[in-house]
Amino acid sequence: MVTGGAGFIGSHLVDTLISRGYCVHVIDNLSSGKKEYLNPSAIFHNMDITSSEAYDVLLSESPEYVFHLAAQADVSRSTKWPFEDMQTNIAGTLNLLEACRHFPVKSFVFSSTSAVYGNAPTDFIDETCPPSPISFYGLSKFTSESYIKLYGDTFGIPFSILRYGNVYGPRQTSKGEGGVIAVFLETLMKNESLKINGDGLQTRDYVYVQDVVEANILAAAKGNQHIMQIGTGKKTSVLQLINLLQNVHSKKITSFHAQDRQGDIKHSCLDNRFAKRILTWEPQFPIKDGLRKTYWSYTS
Template identity: 50%
Template sequence: MKAIVTGGAGFIGSHLVVELIEKGHEVHILDNLVSGHLKNVHPSAVVHIEDIQSNEAKQVIIKEQPDVVFHLAAQADVGKSILEPRMDASVNINGTINILEACHEASVKKIIFASTSAVYGDVKAKLAPENIATVPISYYGLSKLSAEGYIRLFYQLYALPFTILRYGNVYGPRQLPKGEGGVIAIFLDRIKKGQALTIFGDGQQTRDFIHVKDVVRANMAAIDRGDQEIFNVSTSSRTSLTQLIDHLQSIHGYPITTVNISSKHGDIKHSCLDHKKAVQLLGWKPYFDIYQGLQDTYSYSFRP
């Protein structure tokens, strides 16, 4: 199988590329290296340094005619989306349309799209299933939801098969310490530097933290399963920032100081996704609980 991974030099994409290559697949990467790094790239992958909004990226897909396209490249910073909604929409909506047009022209067998829990907004339900109302409270969530709509329409109009994966808060080795979604990477970076951890609000906001290796396994399962379906990729378990810090304190073994400041616009108070559908139809379930995942990520961050 030949696969193209947009954003394949980034955090999640680079882990997916490794798994694909280890399974014997030919892999091409489309990445503009704005947040990705060549040091993350598996040596057997073919790298095309292009922006997903460009005609050059489109032509790579048309020329290579991959079997599957994993579309992970995105503007994924919630705060940046609030400050620059036009840029956020350009990357996440126009960039996705460009990739979809290329997939249609290249007769790609399937596109697998990395979406987000941010499409749901501030959910009141304890667990959010895929069919709950989607009411984003950030431009990032809105742009990703819009991209999902274009993917569904491309199937209806051109029979381009798809699977949409809505990730919880992904964490793990190689994550950059920035953005709301990268709170674990930010915390570990600050712990390593001996700095205080900044908590927005009261620290009781909760997230559904999912390890990057579990996300990769969901992407791999979607190659042959889950056609024309949307799946939550999550642990279905809530972890508050206070609990997260307690776990990190236990793993680190030394005192960690914290500072509380006001919460940010666009922040979601609680987010936890119901993953039953993925378990049933993708044959997938997460391996890592939050403590195991934090141990793995801590070991990577503090490696010699």
């Protein structure tokens, strides 16, 4: 069962699982996912993760593996509507966990985020860094993590929590966490200037979507009540991103600076050594290669 299986990361995960012979069910309300991203071999349930229908589907299908990717993932939106953010991210997760209490799920794999750390005291973050979210989105994800751990301890639900860096790749929309690459590419396709929030020196750990998919699948098989960071361990600034894009874009890229976004963190780079050791996982796509593949997906 993949929640958010019509979304950016979820649809790539569904495609890969189906290509490897799994029967895959998808729960998605299509609020941000797209029906055209749904694999035709997936069994689709058009519903909200907070609904009783979603609870009932989990009970009736009793999947071996639950990959929970559905979320409200827009930092700015979480600041405008914290209650809505809480309902989707926390109440939705609880609804799924409650269902998982009643059948022998082998693994509950949760998509979390480096946003749980807020402005961390170090630029290179490992799993021992204390979470201190500065956005309601980060807070809702960290709260969901806490519920998952307690459900695991109390009811014996096996879980893996994956804290992603900034995921990018084909099918990403210009909205949501980590969407700067999608924003830039959509802007370039319109022949418009790129808007840089702040000075452009803010850094992120950009990880390609297929690397994240592989981490999810490995976590379902090898994770055991672990919290792991899924990133490249390398930081890239917004200005560096633009330079990399210029290498694949035929026209001269122009840009302008605007104010910083409220709730955004300045620097974030994830130590991925724990995930490498536990999952025997290794990111396969350097930023220049992943960016090139993503760019061509927008032009094809």
